[in-house]
Amino acid sequence: MIDAHELSFSVRNRRLLSGVTLGLKPGETLGLVGPNGSGKSTLLRLLAGLTRPEAGAVRLDGAPLASLPRRTVAQRVAFVAQAAETAERLTGRQVVELGRTPWLDALAPWSEADESIVDGALATVEMLDLAERQWGTLSGGERQRLHIARALAQRPDILLLDEPTNHLDIRHQLAILRLVAELPVTSVIALHDLNQARICDRIAVLHQGRLVALGPAEEVLTPDRLRAVFGVAARELTDPADGSRLLHFHAIA
Numbered sequence: 001m002i003d004a005h006e007l008s009f010s011v012r013n014r015r016l017l018s019g020v021t022l023g024l025k026p027g028e029t030l031g032l033v034g035p036n037g038s039g040k041s042t043l044l045r046l047l048a049g050l051t052r053p054e055a056g057a058v059r060l061d062g063a064p065l066a067s068l069p070r071r072t073v074a075q076r077v078a079f080v081a082q083a084a085e086t087a088e089r090l091t092g093r094q095v096v097e098l099g100r101t102p103w104l105d106a107l108a109p110w111s112e113a114d115e116s117i118v119d120g121a122l123a124t125v126e127m128l129d130l131a132e133r134q135w136g137t138l139s140g141g142e143r144q145r146l147h148i149a150r151a152l153a154q155r156p157d158i159l160l161l162d163e164p165t166n167h168l169d170i171r172h173q174l175a176i177l178r179l180v181a182e183l184p185v186t187s188v189i190a191l192h193d194l195n196q197a198r199i200c201d202r203i204a205v206l207h208q209g210r211l212v213a214l215g216p217a218e219e220v221l222t223p224d225r226l227r228a229v230f231g232v233a234a235r236e237l238t239d240p241a242d243g244s245r246l247l248h249f250h251a252i253a
């Protein structure tokens with residue numbers, strides 16, 4: 001399993017993350033929340049092995065990520081970036097096929113099994129019908145769903161998603177969150193919608209580059225903490241239809 005041990009990271013003498021220690025539980029969905037600039041993307045990029053920590057380590061089953069072959073990491077960890085760029089000349093399906101790259105080599109060329117994994121990933125995000133379209137002709141939400149399909153096609157056991165509901169209409173937002181929560185993989189998902197984050201098994205709160213809370217939503221997303229971290233007043237309401245809790249926010253005057 002993946003864990004962060006005392007991670008710190010700076011850019012040009014500016015500390016973006018300080019001493020973050022975070023262990024993931026197999027199969028859990030961890031929601032990563034925090035104000036703009038609190039370090040969510042920075043932490044996800046470190047967990048994905050795309051940047052190296054200045055101090056501390058990300059470990060996969062106890063081995064520092066930096067000590068593992070890139071291909072091994074790519075077979076286990078998939079990352080859906082916030083504003084991922086993709087070559088314009090590809091079709092939607094070709095973008096998803098890229099997810100199979102870590103599994104292919106001269107001894108294991110493209111096969112029907114890869115084809116059916118790609119079909120399955122496209123079906124999961126409801127993009128089979130648009131799969132042959134050129135990337136440049138697809139909407140922001142359609143591209144986002146294809147990026148998620150590419151990560152699924154990678155068949156990782158750890159899935160890292162940076163605001164994956166960006167660009168999605170409300171139905172697809174709920175569908176993607178439900179999908180991630182139900183996938184039999186360990187996921188870390190950066191989210192801005194704190195009510196949507198309640199679907200996660202645990203919530204990690206980042207504030208000014210530090211991990212300030214970690215636990216179930218009802219313990220972590222309290223009005224006092226939301227005031228301290230986000231600078232807003234929050235009230236908890238109960239949906240009379242099903243008794244579920246939700247947060248209602250107000251600006252602090």
Ligand SMILES: Nc1ncnc2c1ncn2[C@@H]1O[C@H](COP(=O)(O)OP(=O)(O)OP(=O)(O)O)[C@@H](O)[C@H]1O
Nearest residue numbers: 011012014016034035036037038039040041042043
């Ligand atoms: N290469 C860089 N050079 C300088 N500052 C950077 C660099 N990368 C990130 N930062 C800064 O680090 C801080 C943390 O950025 P990060 O993207 O991790 O935050 P975030 O929590 O994901 O924010 P958001 O919610 O806005 O997406 C921000 O203040 C950002 O401006």
